[in-house]
Amino acid sequence: MSGNEISEVAKGFTYLEGPRWHDGRLWFVDFYTCTVNAVNDDGSIEEIAVVDQQPSGLGWLPDGRMLxxxxxDRKILRxxxxxxxxxxxxxxAHCSGHANxxxxxxxxxxxxxxxxxxxxGGADHEFANVILVNTDGTSxxxxxxxxxxxxxVITPGGKTLIINELFGNKITAFDIEADGTLGNxxxxxxxxxxxxxxxxxxxIEAATIVPDGLALDAEGAVWIANTVNQKATRIVEGGKVLEEVNTAPDGIFAVALGGEDGKTLFLCAAPDWDEGARSKAREGRMLATTVDVPHAGRP
Known part of the structure; x- marks a missing residue:
């Protein structure tokens, strides 16, 4: 898998995150230009929104409005x-660091x-929260x-939430209860x-994986952005590594599965995640490669 052909979808950005395949096209954010963008059929980039306090995760409500x-400022915009x-x-009130x-x-x-x-800012590691935001804005x-x-990611049927722990050397799963809260x-x-x-x-030095972005496929495996290890890694529940896509010298900081057949793996690439360096350069790129197993679940 490491020999798969990799193409370039977009370039000239600071640091790309939050890739999503939605409504027939690829969406993503660029941290330090503070933009939300989408890729049109002809490969051109459409600027969708500007979020002054830095955009990150994206999603859509049932009525089609984007979150x-x-x-x-630790808010969700609509x-x-x-x-x-x-x-x-x-x-x-629920965050001790940036919302993500x-x-x-x-x-x-x-x-x-x-x-x-x-x-x-170089602070010591502290453990963090996951926040549930209801449709009425309560959290x-x-x-x-x-x-x-x-x-x-949320598995098909909406029963399980799978979460990367970036500095925890692991990927964690929770049952989703009927009211949306998390158990088990x-x-x-x-x-x-x-x-x-x-x-x-x-x-990081003690870790085998440093998992950033996450995508779920139809066999129940996940693709992670294996950040400082300069690859995307496909892992099955239990921890067995199935496949890898090497992207050195760039690191990969988010991934998504999409395309019309769900088999395009999109890769947010950059030299590193250093805020000072990334905000001053335009070295962020969106890459893509083809995989065998299509997307499943949400996003």
Whole structure:
């Protein structure tokens, strides 16, 4: 798999995140231009929205309106049918770091991760929350004690939420209860506990995987953006690595499955995740390769 042909979908951005295949095209955010974008059929890029406090996760309500995580002010914005952005939810009371990635369930409830600490400021690692945002904008913490909860997917049928723990060396699963809250936490894939180590660099050094973005396929395996390891990795529940796509010298920081047949793996590539370096350069790219097993679940 590491020899698969990789094509370039888009380039000239700062740091791409939140890729989603929706309504027949690819959507993504660019952190440091603060834009939400979509790729048109002719390959041109359409700017959909500007989120001044830095956009992250994307999703859609049942009526088609888009939700966008606004990272630095820890809010969820809603894009109305006229293109305007309004506040959908303020989750700042539940966050001790930036709001981050998001997955929206079929019924419009959204699950949002948060940093837990000031990563870009060099603070020590702290465990973080997952927040449930209801369709009326009310919110609550539904999981805590996760190591930088990041990429999230919901399995077909809406019964399980799978979450990357970026600095935890593992991928975690929860049962989704009837009211949207989370129960029965378990390992989807655990490559070794890192414990309470406060130094982020030491946590990364101790890890086998550093999982950022997440995509689910029709065989129940997940693709992760294996960030500093400069690859995308396909993992089955239990932790067996099935396939890898190597992208060195670039790291991969988010992934999505899409395309008309669901078999295009989109890869958000950049040299690193350093805020200072990425915000000053235009080295962020969207890559793509073809895989054998199509997309499943949400997003």
């Amino acid at each position: 966008i995580v606004s990272m630095k 894009r109305e049918t006229d293109g305007s952005l309004v506040e959908h939810a303020d989750i700042s 990635d998001m997955v929206v369930a079929e019924n419009g409830q959204a699950y949002v991760g948060e940093f837990g600490f000031d990563l870009m 609550q913490v539904v999981a805590s004690g996760l190591s930088f909860p990041n990429g999230m 936490k378990r390992d989807f894939a655990n490559f070794g506990e890192i414990g309470d180590e406060p130094n982020v660099a030491k946590r």
